[in-house]
Amino acid sequence: FFFFFFFFKQKTAYEMLRSLVGSEMCIRDRTESILQCKAVRKGISLVVPIALLNFLTYQEVEALVCGKPVVDITLLKRHTRYSKGLSETSERIVLFWEVLSEFSEIDKLRFIKFCWGQERLPANDEEYERRQVRFMIKPSMRKGGKEEAALPKADTCFFNLELPNYKTKEVMRERLLLAIHTDDVSMNAEDNSHEWVPGNRFGSDEYLSLIHI
Secondary structure, three states, X not given: OHHHHHHHHXXXXXXXXXXXXXXXXXXXXXXXXXXXXXXXXXXXXXXXXXXXXXXXXXXXXXXXXXXEOOOOHHHHHHOEEEOOOOOOOOHHHHHHHHHHHHOOHHHHHHHXXXXXXXXXXXOOHHHHHHHOOOEEEEEOOOOOOHHHHOOOEEEOOOOEEEEOOOOOHHHHHHHHHHHHHHOOEOOOOOEOOOOOOOOOOOOOHHHHHHOOO
């Protein structure tokens, strides 16, 4: 059993695709899905050359095609731009990155989905450049006392975040959590607001405390 498990984990993505399409079991017992399996293989070949799959595991192929399933804050910061007087050293920007870094992995994914309409970011610097992806933070259009009470806004088509000038870390965290949990429907109309997550069904104990449930 342990030998089989080790062997399975070491198989390359190409071997898994080949076994998926050409295995005797697939031909004998799953003939109705051969065309679909071949279509999957053809689709992957448009993104990753089949010859390279000999050198990749299926996890590595997933990361290259779909992006990472976790949010790499350091990588995201390298591909973040600021507009209208904001910079990496601006007070609200410093607070923002501190708060985002402290979010749970679930809430980090919710934040990306709030800003971009999808959860997965490019896997590395090369993929950011190849896909011309950048995250833009710009100041809120509201001014005066009303700005502190405003929620962040996002332009999901452009991966932009409009960030009010919150003065404290606590207010920054509260407003961001409220925004990402209130607007939890992606560009593809995938409503995940009722997904069950260990701990509570909303995915964040902090959010539940904010809305006093």
